[in-house]
Amino acid sequence: TGMLGPVEISQALALAGVRPPVSVLEGVLSEVNSSGGEYDYRAVAVAIASMDDSSIRMKRAKEALLLRMLERADESRSGRLSAVQLGQVIASLPDSPNPSILRIAQHEADDRADGTLDYRKFARIVAGLDEEVNAFLTEETTRKQRERLEVLRRTRREQHKRQLMQLFARFDAHNDMVIHPVDLGQALGRLQVAIPSEEVTKILARAQVLRDGRVRYNDVVVEKLSELLLAAEEDGWRRTFSSWDADRNGLLSYRELERVLGGELSRRDIEGLIKRVDRNEDGNLNFEEFVSLMLIKEEHVHDAK
Numbered sequence: 001t002g003m004l005g006p007v008e009i010s011q012a013l014a015l016a017g018v019r020p021p022v023s024v025l026e027g028v029l030s031e032v033n034s035s036g037g038e039y040d041y042r043a044v045a046v047a048i049a050s051m052d053d054s055s056i057r058m059k060r061a062k063e064a065l066l067l068r069m070l071e072r073a074d075e076s077r078s079g080r081l082s083a084v085q086l087g088q089v090i091a092s093l094p095d096s097p098n099p100s101i102l103r104i105a106q107h108e109a110d111d112r113a114d115g116t117l118d119y120r121k122f123a124r125i126v127a128g129l130d131e132e133v134n135a136f137l138t139e140e141t142t143r144k145q146r147e148r149l150e151v152l153r154r155t156r157r158e159q160h161k162r163q164l165m166q167l168f169a170r171f172d173a174h175n176d177m178v179i180h181p182v183d184l185g186q187a188l189g190r191l192q193v194a195i196p197s198e199e200v201t202k203i204l205a206r207a208q209v210l211r212d213g214r215v216r217y218n219d220v221v222v223e224k225l226s227e228l229l230l231a232a233e234e235d236g237w238r239r240t241f242s243s244w245d246a247d248r249n250g251l252l253s254y255r256e257l258e259r260v261l262g263g264e265l266s267r268r269d270i271e272g273l274i275k276r277v278d279r280n281e282d283g284n285l286n287f288e289e290f291v292s293l294m295l296i297k298e299e300h301v302h303d304a305k
Contacts, residue, residue, distance in 0.1 A: 003038035012041070013048065014267075026094065027061030030068075063127035069093070070119040080116040097126050098281055100140065104133055145279040149288055152295035153230060159298075160226035163191075168217050178214040188225075193232045195225070203228075237294050241287055251284040 004012070006029060013025075025048075032043040047057075069089050073081055081089075083106065090102065097105075105125035109117040125133050167190060169175070171183035179187070181204065188195060203224045208216040215221070244252055244260050257270050265273075274285060277292045285293065 001038075002040055002042060003035060004041045005038050009039060009041055009044055027065040030065065031061070059128045063123050063129060066093070066123040066126060067120065070123060074119065078116075079118060079120060081119050082116055083110075086117055086119060086122065098137075100137060101126055101128075101133075104137070108133070141279050145288055145292075148279070149292050149295075152292055152299070155299060156233075156295050157223075157226045157230055160229045161222050164217075164222050164225055164229075167191075168222075177218065178210060178216050180214050184215060184217070191229065193229055193236065195228045195232055199228050200225070233294075233298075234291060237291055238287065241290050251286055252290060253284050257285075 006025075009029075010025065028044055028047045029039050032047065033040040066089075069092065070081060070086070073085050073089050086106070090097065105122045106117065108125055108130075109119065109122035111118055111121070124130055128134060164187075167187040168179050168184070171179050171187055184204075188200065203221060204215055207221050208218070210216070241252065244256055246256050246259070247253075254270065254274060257274070258267070261270055273293060274283065276296070277289045278285060279289060
């Protein structure tokens with residue numbers, strides 16, 4: 001018949017590795033021929049194939065769906081709703097919008113300061129069609145992402161510092177915070193990540209060296225070594241990221257992660273990983289988000305020991 005129900009269409013798209021947000025799929029279904037609760041799946045396939053999450057068409061589909069729901073709540077046909085009415089509509093959406101976007105949209109739509117909101121303006125912002133708001137949100141998201149990443153990096157450096165102190169203590173016979181360079185080399189050789197020897201040499205050149213050649217491993221030395229460890233880890237993660245990024249667009253999509261991790265993790269697990277660090281909610285991971293994911297993973301491994 002060339003027709004399928006919405007559940008079958010969603011399942012078919014999932015098998016193809018395509019997972020548009022529920023609200024977007026509903027917006028597409030509203031625009032194609034339907035009969036008895038079934039839809040022309042060829043038209044759906046063409047519509048989905050012609051757009052991506054950042055396209056104007058997809059954003060307009062989101063806007064159209066939201067507007068239809070808001071218009072139903074507008075019994076007076078005034079083009080305005082109270083904040084409570086608008087909240088009730090938002091609560092019924094299949095995909096909850098980003099809270100930051102909701103706050104900005106509500107503020108911008110409250111143009112009369114009388115407790116009612118211009119819901120057309122609200123829908124436009126929530127759908128991502130207001131470029132000024134989009135630019136602000138991108139800047140804000142990037143700032144928060146970097147702040148979160150720096151917190152994770154700081155935690156990882158502290159883990160490395162504790163690990164280094166424990167390793168050095170094994171070779172510190174007198175427990176006096178000094179170690180022979182050969183023993184220090186052995187300690188570093190037990191790490192899972194290799195630190196460039198020339199960088200270690202630079203650090204030791206600035207360290208306090210006793211007459212017998214032993215080196216004092218004070219907080220400064222350990223701090224510098226922990227920074228080198230983290231940098232070496234991130235170099236490895238960058239190579240991993242590049243090898244997983246099949247289309248070389250600087251992002252890891254669900255499909256790219258599934259191709260690599262599908263044998264180890266379920267579809268739900270992979271989606272959960274993306275949602276955990278996908279700060280801009282574009283369904284992909286950039287390198288900074290990927291590093292955040294790796295740091296969270298290492299934190300869990302460390303805590304489990």
